[in-house]
Amino acid sequence: MDVSKAIKERRSVRNFKPDPVPEKDLLKILDAGRWAPSSGNTQPLELIVVKEPKTKEKLAKAARGQSFVSEAPVVIVVCANIPRTERRYGERGRNLYVIQDTAAAAQNIHLMAYALGYATCWVGSFHDDMVAEVIEAPEKIRPLAIIPLGKPKKIPKTPSRRDLENIIHENKF
Numbered sequence: 001m002d003v004s005k006a007i008k009e010r011r012s013v014r015n016f017k018p019d020p021v022p023e024k025d026l027l028k029i030l031d032a033g034r035w036a037p038s039s040g041n042t043q044p045l046e047l048i049v050v051k052e053p054k055t056k057e058k059l060a061k062a063a064r065g066q067s068f069v070s071e072a073p074v075v076i077v078v079c080a081n082i083p084r085t086e087r088r089y090g091e092r093g094r095n096l097y098v099i100q101d102t103a104a105a106a107q108n109i110h111l112m113a114y115a116l117g118y119a120t121c122w123v124g125s126f127h128d129d130m131v132a133e134v135i136e137a138p139e140k141i142r143p144l145a146i147i148p149l150g151k152p153k154k155i156p157k158t159p160s161r162r163d164l165e166n167i168i169h170e171n172k173f
């Protein structure tokens with residue numbers, strides 16, 4: 001699929017068919033995350049792949065009751081291994097780069113999933129401590145995004161974007 005098609009046509013989908021995601025496709029989707037850029041190639045990415053119904057339900061609860069999270073056959077918890085980046089970049093690595101690194105990986109995951117005919121949603125509203133407990137994250141492994149993944153039941157309309165000319169600033173803000 002053309003990259004511009006994936007960028008423009010990917011939507012945040014909040015309802016999923018129960019059909020399982022074949023391992024071959026799942027691995028391609030996860031691998032897209034691995035190929036994202038990262039600060040100094042420190043690669044803080046850690047991916048928790050959840051298929052157990054009970055664990056998915058706990059994640060939905062931790063995501064402030066967003067029940068569509070547990071509807072998806074697979075839920076990916078995108079985490080940052082903070083020491084990997086902090087070791088090289090200190091406070092900036094801990095507070096900024098790990099977030100950028102994992103966000104880049106998350107977006108690659110969304111785009112690859114879409115290109116392979118799947119739907120995802122970026123879920124960022126969750127209780128950090130609850131998610132960390134559900135996935136048994138060691139200290140310094142920070143969950144940064146939850147991505148439910150599966151075949152869509154219904155694709156929502158395209159939400160509008162700000163006009164390009166209103167966000168481009170030439171030379172100065």
Ligand SMILES: Cc1cc2nc3c(=O)[nH]c(=O)nc-3n(C[C@H](O)[C@H](O)[C@H](O)COP(=O)(O)O)c2cc1C
Nearest residue numbers: 010011012013014066121122123124125126158159
């Ligand atoms: C950092 C971040 C956090 C988000 N958190 C949630 C969330 O908790 N629940 C949800 O339903 N959508 C969430 N979204 C999805 C946005 O609502 C969605 O991307 C936006 O409305 C634009 O729609 P589109 O992705 O279909 O273009 C989040 C997106 C981002 C980037």
